[in-house]
Amino acid sequence: MKQLLNIIQSPVTYLREKLSQRQFFVLSAILVGLSSGLAAVILKYIVHSIEAFVTYYSNYYERFFLFAIFPIVGILLTVVYVCYALKNQFKKGSAEIVYTIVKKSSNIEPQQMYSHLVTSALTVGFGGSTGLESPMVSTGAAIGSNYAQTYNLSYKDRTILLACGAAAGIAAAFNSPIAGVLFAVEVLLADISATAFIPLIISAACGALLSKIILKQGVVLTFSLQQPFNYHNMPHYVVLGILAGFLSLYYARAFTWIEGKMKGIANRWIRVVTGGLLLFALLILFPPLFGEGYETIKVLASLRPSELTNASLLRNFIHSDGEILVFLGALMFLKTLAAGITIGSGGNGGSFGPSLFVGAYMGYIFSRIVNLLGYTHIPEVNFTLVGMAGILSGVFYAPLTAIFLIAEITGGYGLMIPLMIVSALSITVAHYFEPLSMEGKKLSSMLDISIENRDKFLLSKLDLGSLIETNFSALKPNDNLQSLIKVISTSNRNTFPVINDKNELQGIIHMDHVRSIIFSPEKHEKTVMKDLMTKPAAIIKTTENLHSVLKKFDDTNQWSLPVVEDNQYLGFVSKSNVLTKYRSELLKSV
Numbered sequence: 001m002k003q004l005l006n007i008i009q010s011p012v013t014y015l016r017e018k019l020s021q022r023q024f025f026v027l028s029a030i031l032v033g034l035s036s037g038l039a040a041v042i043l044k045y046i047v048h049s050i051e052a053f054v055t056y057y058s059n060y061y062e063r064f065f066l067f068a069i070f071p072i073v074g075i076l077l078t079v080v081y082v083c084y085a086l087k088n089q090f091k092k093g094s095a096e097i098v099y100t101i102v103k104k105s106s107n108i109e110p111q112q113m114y115s116h117l118v119t120s121a122l123t124v125g126f127g128g129s130t131g132l133e134s135p136m137v138s139t140g141a142a143i144g145s146n147y148a149q150t151y152n153l154s155y156k157d158r159t160i161l162l163a164c165g166a167a168a169g170i171a172a173a174f175n176s177p178i179a180g181v182l183f184a185v186e187v188l189l190a191d192i193s194a195t196a197f198i199p200l201i202i203s204a205a206c207g208a209l210l211s212k213i214i215l216k217q218g219v220v221l222t223f224s225l226q227q228p229f230n231y232h233n234m235p236h237y238v239v240l241g242i243l244a245g246f247l248s249l250y251y252a253r254a255f256t257w258i259e260g261k262m263k264g265i266a267n268r269w270i271r272v273v274t275g276g277l278l279l280f281a282l283l284i285l286f287p288p289l290f291g292e293g294y295e296t297i298k299v300l301a302s303l304r305p306s307e308l309t310n311a312s313l314l315r316n317f318i319h320s321d322g323e324i325l326v327f328l329g330a331l332m333f334l335k336t337l338a339a340g341i342t343i344g345s346g347g348n349g350g351s352f353g354p355s356l357f358v359g360a361y362m363g364y365i366f367s368r369i370v371n372l373l374g375y376t377h378i379p380e381v382n383f384t385l386v387g388m389a390g391i392l393s394g395v396f397y398a399p400l401t402a403i404f405l406i407a408e409i410t411g412g413y414g415l416m417i418p419l420m421i422v423s424a425l426s427i428t429v430a431h432y433f434e435p436l437s438m439e440g441k442k443l444s445s446m447l448d449i450s451i452e453n454r455d456k457f458l459l460s461k462l463d464l465g466s467l468i469e470t471n472f473s474a475l476k477p478n479d480n481l482q483s484l485i486k487v488i489s490t491s492n493r494n495t496f497p498v499i500n501d502k503n504e505l506q507g508i509i510h511m512d513h514v515r516s517i518i519f520s521p522e523k524h525e526k527t528v529m530k531d532l533m534t535k536p537a538a539i540i541k542t543t544e545n546l547h548s549v550l551k552k553f554d555d556t557n558q559w560s561l562p563v564v565e566d567n568q569y570l571g572f573v574s575k576s577n578v579l580t581k582y583r584s585e586l587l588k589s590v
Contacts, residue, residue, distance in 0.1 A: 009150065016151065025157060029164050029199035030206055032147050036140030036165040037207030040172035041214050043117050043132060043139075050125025051291060067127065067290060067311075068283035071342070072276025074126025078119045079272050079346035086115055092348055093134060094187050095442035097141050097166070101188070105545040106158040107149060112142035116348065123347035127290045129279065129338035133173050134350020140165030140207075141188075152566075154465055155545045160196050163188050167200050168207030170401075174221055175211045176408035179401050180204035186398040187439070221294045221356075223301050223410050227379040229417060236378050240366055241390055241422035245429020247362055248394025250333070251355060252430075252438045255340040262344025275345020282338050286331050287311040289338045293357040300328075300364045301384050321372060325365055332361035351438065355395040356388045363387020385410060386418050394426035397437040464549065465542060467578055468563050470571040474499050477506050477530040484509065484529065485518060495560050497569060498533045505562055505569040507533030539564050540573055549573060 012031070016024050054070045082090045089111070100108055120135035144165030148158035163184040171180030181200045189196070265271040282289055288296040288308050299307055305324050308331070309315045318327055339354040367383035370376065385406055393402035403419045430437075436444055473487045474497045487496060494511040509532050517527065537556035540549055540563045552561060553575045563570040 012151070025153075025199060026202065028147060028151070028153075028157075028161060029202040032140075032144045032161050032164045033168040033203030033206030034210065035147075036136075036143050036168035036203070037172040037210035039113075039117060039139050039143065040136045040169045040207065041210055043121055043136060044173070044215060046117075046121040047125040047132060047291075050121065051127075054126060067287070068280045071127040071129070071279045071283070071290075072272065074122045074124070074128050075275055075342065075345055075347045076272050077122045077126075078348055079268060081118060081122065082115075082346070083268070086111060090115060090119070090348075092116065092138060093350070093439060093442060094137060095439040095446060097138065097162070097188055098439075098443050099446045100141075100145075101159055101162065102545070103547060105155050105543060105548055106145055106162050107543075108142040108145035108162070110142070110146050112138060113146060114139075116142075119348035123342065123349055124291055127279075127283070128342040128347040128349060129282075129289045129291065129293070129335065129354070130342045130347060130349025131292055131339075131351065131353020131356075132349065133170060133352035135348055136169035136173050137166040137183075137350075140167070140169035144203075149543075152543070155543055156465070158543065159189070160199055163196070164199050164203035167204040171204040171207035172211040172215075174405060174409055175208050175215070176405050177201070177204035177208040179405035179408055180207060182400040182404055183398060186401055187396060221297070221409055223298075223381075223385060227382060228414055229382070230379075231417075233378050234418070234421070236367075236370060236376075236383070237386065237418040237421050238425065240363065240383060240387060241425025242429055243366065244359065244362065244387065244390025244422060244426035245394050245432075247332075247358065248355075248391055248426055248430045249433055251336045251351075251358060251391065251395050252434060254333075254336045255351065255354075256438060256441075258337050258340030259344035262341060268346060271345050275341050275347075278341050278345075279338060282334060282341075284313050286327075286334055288331055289335060292353045293335065294353070296331075297357060297360040297384075297388075300360055301381050303380060305364070305368075321368070325368060328361055328365055332358055332365065335361075351395055352392070355391045359388035359391030360384050361387075362391065382415060382418070386415055386422050389419050390422040390426040393423035394430040395438065397427055397431065397440065399423040399427050464540075464544060464546065464573070467573050467581060468542075468571040469574060469577065472497055472572050474569075475509065475529045476500070477528070477533070479529045480525055481514075481517065481527040481532075482525065484514065484532075488518075495572070497562060497572075498529050499569050502567075503569055504567050505536070505539075505564050506530065508536050508562065509533050536562050541565055542570070546578060550575070550578065553578075 015027060019027065054067055057066065082088060100106060116135035116138045120132055124130060124132055141162045142165070144161035144163070145158060148161045153161070166188055167180035167184040170183045171177040181197070181204045184200055262271060262275055265274060296308055299305065305328060309318045309324070309327055314327065318324055335354050335357050339351060343349060363383040363386055364380055366387070367378050367380040370378055371380065389402040389406040392405065393399040402423045406419055407413050407416060472493055472495065473491045475483060475487060477498055477500060484496070488511070496509045498506045498509060500506055509529060513534065514532055537558050538552040538561050540552065540561050542563060542565045553559070559576065560572045560574045562572055
């Protein structure tokens with residue numbers, strides 16, 4: 001494996017030496033985008049292969065309920081893998097990614113590049129009622145982060161490449177590059193400069209391109225509009241947006257509650273069995289809860305809802321339109337619980353897919369009820385599609401992602417106005433009752449701060465490289481005290497680095513420590529710097545973020561610390577300069 005990695009890294013290292021910094025970063029965005037997109041494509045294929053296996057054996061034995069047993073198998077295999085292969089070192093969710101950006105200098109563990117692929121494939125492939133997009137985002141983010149670590153890129157560049165990987169994952173999942181870019185901006189990056197958009201766009205385009213080339217049409221969620229937007233239906237879209245906001249609140253609270261209840265079961269094996277039995281009971285009654293559920297969304301969009309009851313124990317009791325709507329309504333509410341049970345019992349996945357599921361069912365049920373009332377007729381397909389954007393916006397607090405995702409998967413922008421209205425109303429209602437999204441709450445708890453406090457995030461986005469001061473007068477280890485006195489006479493600094501001929505930092509001399517001997521002429525010739533210098537209280541690396549740097553200032557009670565990279569002395573960072581830059585950025589954001 002190590003030899004394979006060296007073979008892959010060698011040409012990239014060669015190109016880095018030949019290209020400018022900007023050119024290499026564009027190349028990096030391409031490579032991260034292709035790698036993350038390929039990972040997403042592979043995950044999709046594995047999951048669909050496992051689902052085909054489950055379907056085949058369920059049909060082969062002619063036991064309609066057999067498929068409902070498989071989710072417990074997938075969750076059990078996932079938990080076994082996490083326990084024994086990963087040693088319980090496993091983190092999931094966008095909150096973890098943002099936490100890594102803010103608190104861990106965007107450094108993600110290498111195992112995250114494959115662990116999410118394995119666990120989500122087992123969970124969802126065997127029927128766990130959750131989505132693949134969150135694992136794709138985590139995998140892409142890990143690929144971007146580890147690429148940047150391999151080539152020793154700065155914290156700022158590492159963070160952008162992390163987001164590039166996540167954007168490529170979403171773009172490949174739906175063949176929607178714009179949605180991938182906007183997801184990275186809205187969910188992962190609190191603040192972003194205009195220059196960061198270029199690598200994000202490149203990576204997302206690469207991910208979507210791979211999806212377009214490799215994935216079959218049936219694997220990717222796509223639709224075609226049957227009816228154009230009619231502005232006379234706008235009042236109904238307004239109502240749909242408000243309903244989406246309240247249903248998003250239900251989703252967030254119900255998911256969090258059931259996930260917490262499942263995780264409250266102390267014994268992990270009892271938790272797996274409990275979750276598996278609950279999913280079994282739900283699936284034999286409501287089979288569309290199996291897996292991601294995207295196929296059932298396509299059935300709804302094709303206006304064939306009665307087909308969704310075929311494998312259910314309740315099918316003999318469902319005949320009229322009203323009974324079908326009750327069945328669909330139960331699916332809409334139970335999908336949230338099924339997703340929470342799957343994740344809480346030990347499976348891996350996310351809320352992206354389930355939120356689209358819930359939104360599609362909400363949009364169809366609402367439009368079908370309006371049409372059954374008979375006072376008007378509205379396009380059920382359009383409302384099914386727009387409903388997905390409403391719930392996605394209200395659950396993730398990412399309206400732009402929701403708008404452009406549905407616009408892209410429908411192949412055009414004919415529904416742009418209702419998408420904007422429904423997404424905006426949904427997030428407005430949800431935000432009124434819950435200032436933070438589900439992932440926002442998790443992140444707030446992890447950081448022990450309110451992430452609405454933009455000040456905290458501004459600090460994490462400052463570029464350390466721009467804060468390095470290089471005008472410190474340096475000395476050599478064998479320089480005598482007379483040399484130090486000359487340097488002091490022309491400097492306004494109180495700290496002086498001691499470096500050797502290879503520009504390696506040997507130590508530091510503080511003015512306060514030598515003040516007493518400066519006025520002893522007899523010591524000027526005999527005293528050399530290596531006898532006076534002290535070891536730095538801490539060393540700063542260019543790959544660190546400002547949270548880490550300020551912690552070092554607080555721990556050492558120093559106002560200036562040296563910056564060293566690859567044993568090379570680069571300069572100093574002062575606490576006062578950091579705070580001045582922070583205040584400047586704070587004024588810009590007001």
